[in-house]
Amino acid sequence: MHQDFASNLRLLCSYYKSIAEVCRRLDINRPQFNRYLSGRYKPSAHTLLRFCDFFGVEEHEILMPHEQFERLIKVRPRPVVVNESAHQESEHLARLQRAGISSLEKYLGYYFEYYESMAYPGRILRTLICIERQDDRVYYQRTERLREHPGDNVFHGVYQGIVNYLTDRIFMLDYETLTGNEMTQTILFPSFKNRVSRLSGLKLGVSGSGERMPCCTRVVYEYLGRTVDKQRALSLCGLYEQNSAEIDSSIKAAISNTMDENDRHFRALYI
Template sequence: MHDDFAANLRLLCSYYPSIADVCRRLSINRAQFNRYLSGRYRPRNVALRQICTFFGVKEDELAMPHETFQTLVQAGRKAAEQVPAGEPAWPAALWTRGSEGMERYLGRYFEYYRSMAQPGKLLRTLVCLESRGDGIVYQRTERLQPRPGGRPCHNRYEGVALKLAERIFLIDHETINGHELTQTILFPSFQSRVSRLSGLKLGVADNSERMPCCVRVVYERLDAQMTLRQALSQCGLLAAEDPALDPQLLEAVHNDISPGEHHFRARFL
């Protein structure tokens, strides 16, 4: 039994219209989520991280004694409510305005770009955009190659996405080691169905050099039927000219500068 965990989870759910609404936002089966709420089961690692990211809490906080956790949550909500009415802090105002028109972009994507740490390789990561409160958040997961005989390890980034003046801005931070911020700017899609988005990514090479780099990037929307496990299994380093990939995609992430260009520029697909 996990009484404190279940009580804490029920408290967080109480700030939403219904349990069904929470399950829909989390994409978690209602019957399975009810088992967590009853204390009969505790979520496994992937589901637990998903729940913590959604509610904005840490795993160890969710396991606190219920009275302690309740005080923590109430203190956080009280601080949020102290912003004067009609005078929101500019990040809050930007957060709300930047979510307008973002509904059509929610979902999962493969992200492709030339690896900053391993030149000559192409990196495929998984990005999940979802609505939270009045804004849009996302998680980006890098699947790193295992050592011989080992298992793959992951880097996870959490961030916010905003659409401002016909550009999509994504800013995130690395959550495991806390050693990187990245920014991505994408062109929106002007087609009826969002399939691919292109733009630029600015970050730091994940090696001892830690060289700031800018690369072209493509987001490819995934079929809703693909499971999270299936998507993650396809992430990792690829050959720079992988014949299994669409030549148009490979061309879109090629980091060249055309004659007459004075800056490294994004390109439409």
């Protein structure tokens, strides 16, 4: 009989929603697992090692007398349990990433992003985008540099998110990391040329003003390269007037939020 081991195993399982969830995540047969919980059987060395890795304990610890093991567990941080819905969400995101990660390779690097400011209507906002690959995921960071009037303090907003490539469209979703009060989604046309120069699409978010109005605006990404002088690039970011000579006229035309009289939806412009 292995009652101490069985009691220790039941204690570890109590941190999870159910025994069934533990069995699914361990990929172990439920009747077999019940034998270990009953104390009638002790798992093989290989199976015991799997249990220890899963629950985050050492082999000699899980075999301790139950009262001693219980005291040990109580003074440790509680195991971080990922619930089933979060696990399913991670699987969905991983599947999306795998679907188009190879297609994103040529888009890695730095960009200037241009669009009509949601918080400051009538002015153009230029931000710095960095798209990079980490293992089997593609992430990006968007950095805003805002100064409403000359002499004002500079405010930096930092957004972090994920990039997916699905059937000839680039999907980007991020959140504002400093205050946590905003998410934006951007959908871009890919480049069908060998060399990426500009990408266009639509951005959906909320204005940074007090009204937090949901807004949609045309957006252009201007490719800068795999490496840049980030301080120099950030110094060029900020708010620009519509007549500013520092913004190319073709970019101004591409981010203009005009609609034809026959349009029934606000549409992106392919450039």
